[in-house]
Amino acid sequence: MNALQYMETALDGLRDAGNYRVFAELERHCSAFPKATFYQPDGETREVTVWCSNDYLGMGQSPIVTGRMTEIVQKCGAGAGGTRNISGTNHYHVLLEQELADLHGKEAALIFTSGYVSNWAALGTLLSKIPGIIVYSDALNHASMIEGIRHSRCIKRMFRHNDYRHLRELMAADDPAAPKLVAFESVYSMDGDISPIREICDVADEFGALTYLDEVHAVGMYGPRGGGVAEREGLMDRLTVIEGTLGKAFGVMGGYITGPSILVDFVRSFASGFIFTTALPPALAAAATASIHHLKNSKFERKMHQSVVAKVRAALDAKGIPHMPNPSHIVPVMVGSASKCKWISDILLTDFGVYVQPINYPTVAVGTERLRITPTPLHTDADIRHLSDALCSLWSRCALARAVA
Numbered sequence: 001m002n003a004l005q006y007m008e009t010a011l012d013g014l015r016d017a018g019n020y021r022v023f024a025e026l027e028r029h030c031s032a033f034p035k036a037t038f039y040q041p042d043g044e045t046r047e048v049t050v051w052c053s054n055d056y057l058g059m060g061q062s063p064i065v066t067g068r069m070t071e072i073v074q075k076c077g078a079g080a081g082g083t084r085n086i087s088g089t090n091h092y093h094v095l096l097e098q099e100l101a102d103l104h105g106k107e108a109a110l111i112f113t114s115g116y117v118s119n120w121a122a123l124g125t126l127l128s129k130i131p132g133i134i135v136y137s138d139a140l141n142h143a144s145m146i147e148g149i150r151h152s153r154c155i156k157r158m159f160r161h162n163d164y165r166h167l168r169e170l171m172a173a174d175d176p177a178a179p180k181l182v183a184f185e186s187v188y189s190m191d192g193d194i195s196p197i198r199e200i201c202d203v204a205d206e207f208g209a210l211t212y213l214d215e216v217h218a219v220g221m222y223g224p225r226g227g228g229v230a231e232r233e234g235l236m237d238r239l240t241v242i243e244g245t246l247g248k249a250f251g252v253m254g255g256y257i258t259g260p261s262i263l264v265d266f267v268r269s270f271a272s273g274f275i276f277t278t279a280l281p282p283a284l285a286a287a288a289t290a291s292i293h294h295l296k297n298s299k300f301e302r303k304m305h306q307s308v309v310a311k312v313r314a315a316l317d318a319k320g321i322p323h324m325p326n327p328s329h330i331v332p333v334m335v336g337s338a339s340k341c342k343w344i345s346d347i348l349l350t351d352f353g354v355y356v357q358p359i360n361y362p363t364v365a366v367g368t369e370r371l372r373i374t375p376t377p378l379h380t381d382a383d384i385r386h387l388s389d390a391l392c393s394l395w396s397r398c399a400l401a402r403a404v405a
Contacts, residue, residue: 017338017339017361018337018338018339018340018341018342018360019338019360019361024038024349024355024357025038025039026038026039026048026050026355027039028050028060028061030061030066031061031063032061033050033053033055033058033060033061033376033378034049034050034051034053034058034376034378034379034383035047035048035049035050036048036049036050036355038349038353038355040350046353047353048349048353048354048355049353049354049355049379049383049386049387050355051354051355051356051373051374051375051379051387052355052356052357052371052372052373052374053374053376054217054247054248054374055248055249055251055376056220056221056248056249056305056329056374056376057220057221057249057251057295057301057302057305057376057377058251058301058376058377058378059220059249059250059251059252059291059294059295059301060251060252061251061378062251062291062294064290064291064294065251065252065287065288065290065291065294066287067290068283068286068287068289068290069252069283069284069286069287070283071286072092072282072283072286072287073283076090076092076282076283077282078281078283079278079281080093080278080279080280080281080282081279082278082279083275083276083277083278083279084274084275084279085275088278088279089279090279090282090285091282092282092283092285092286092289093111093279093280093282093285095285095286095289096109096111096285096286096288096289096292097109097110097111097256099289099292099293100244100256100258100292101258103219103225103226103227103258103292103296104227104228104230104231104236104242104244104258105227105231105236105237106236106242106258106259106260107259107260107261107264108258108259108260108261108264108265109256109257109258109264110256110257110258110264110267110268110274111246111254111255111256111280111285112254112255112256112257112273112274112277113253113254113255113277113278113279113280114245114247114253114254114255115144115216115243115244115245115246115247115248115254115255116143116144116255117144117255117273117277118144118243118244118245118255118256118257119142119144119145119147119148119214119243119255120144120147120148120151120273121148121267121271121272121273121274122148122212122241122243122257122267122271123135123145123148123149123152123183123212124147124148124149124151124152124271124273125152125266125267125270125271125272125273126152126181126210126212126263126266126267127148127149127152127154127181128151128152128153128154129266129270130179131179132155132178132179133154133155133178133179133180133181134154134155134156134157134174134178134179134180134181135149135152135154135155135156135157135180135181135182135183136157136158136159136167136170136171136180136181136182136183136209137149137156137157137158137159137183137184138158138159138161138162138183138184138185138195139158139159139160139161140161140185140188140190140191141183141184141185141214142185142189142214142216145183145185145214149183155178157170157171157174161188162193162195162196164196164199164200164202164203167182167200167203168203168206171203171206171207171209172207176207179209179210180204180207180208180209180210181209181210181211181212181240182200182203182204182209182210182211182212183212183214184200184212184213184214185213185214185215185216185217186213186214186215186217186218186228186229186230187215187217187218187221187229187328187329187330188217189216189217189330189372190330190332190359190363190364190370190372191324191326191330191332192324192326192327192328192329192330192331192332193326193327193328194229194326194327194328195229197213197229197230197233197235197238197239198233198235198238201235201238201239205238210240210241211238211239211240211241212239212240212241212243213230213239213241213242213243214243214244215227215228215229215230215242215243215244216243216244216245216248216255217248217328217330218230218244219244219245219248219249219250220248220249220250220291220292220295220302221249221302221305221329222302224299225295225296225297226249226292226295226296226302228242228244230242239259240259240260240263241257241258241259241263242257242258242259243255243256243257243258244256244258246284246288246291249295250288250291250292250295251291252284252287252288252291253280253284253288254280254284254285254288301377304377305329305375305376305377306329307377308375308376308377308379308384309329309331309375311375311381311384312331312373312375312379312384312387312388313331315384315385315387315388316331316333316388316391316403317403318388319388319389319391319392319395319402320392320395320402320403321333321388321391321392321395321402321403322334322402322403323373323403324370329374329375330372330373330374331372331373331374331375332359332370332371332372332373333370333371333372333373333391334368334369334370335358335369335370335371335400336367336368336369336400337369338358338360338361338366338369340369340398340400341358341359341360341369341370341371342358342360343398344358344371344391344394344398345357345358345371347394348390348391348394351390352386352390354386354387354390356371356372356373357371357372358370358371359371359372373387
């Protein structure tokens, strides 16, 4: 079997298992989110409602953000001009990093081209450059964190998900003189559960460990200024590094870390994922700054969002549609079969004009396949009724089990 035959066989295996991913071709409508145009394979188009966007607050469509982006494109042009080290550090990059450091109460910040890159580059650099360091990683950490840890080739311990007692057992068994770092998330994106940040910090402090918290699904969403779960719980000062994204609640693109000046400067100076890549366009940086600044001062979007999430959960409960209970804004509707999950997603799109992608292995474990619904403040009561009615119809057609009230 040659290389191309191997690739074909591997892809056929994905199709047979129901895990092959087909991209829906969409065009979002500015100022009309969550509506979008779906370009169908037959060349026809139809309007659909997006129910799985990570633009959680619809800020990617906000005139505050789009207006600022347009303004800076006209002022600075489209691109950054190169890497930050050579020709690409723009005034608007500096302003964004200042805004982010202030958001998290840290000395400094550093922006990257995505949240994936910020995790991979920061963790990979810290863990490969600090001699003898041991990393303690939550079992459900994101792929970007796992890749950064793997790239570093440092000593790794994996603690059971959100189990700070297991974390303590692992740390107690290691050399007390070895430098240590605990890497975990606040909101876990597939189950929507929230980590016990305080207890994990207590364990880390006991053993003198650095703490690295991924808040990508929480920044903009929680806390009085949108600083995330750590801000909401009054714990930002206990985290060494807070990492986040500009591409979810802030509605733009990019990732970042915040922390002590010396640590941020260390990553800036040694991370290949920062040094050798073209910088974010200034217009994106300026738009992200505008979004962050607005959400620091406005609680309206967060309150509206929480209200819509509650309405969606209530509508699903009324129809007996099983969804995973959690304290966050993520609503996982459990299907438990890859093929049925994809079938439901396809029919929702083509027959009901509802766009929500199936989440299958390897993103989630086999047998826990789901539809990951992410309500926004811009979904209407009519949108919610249509979604719950559509799911109710398909649950009957698939003979899936209903939740018991």
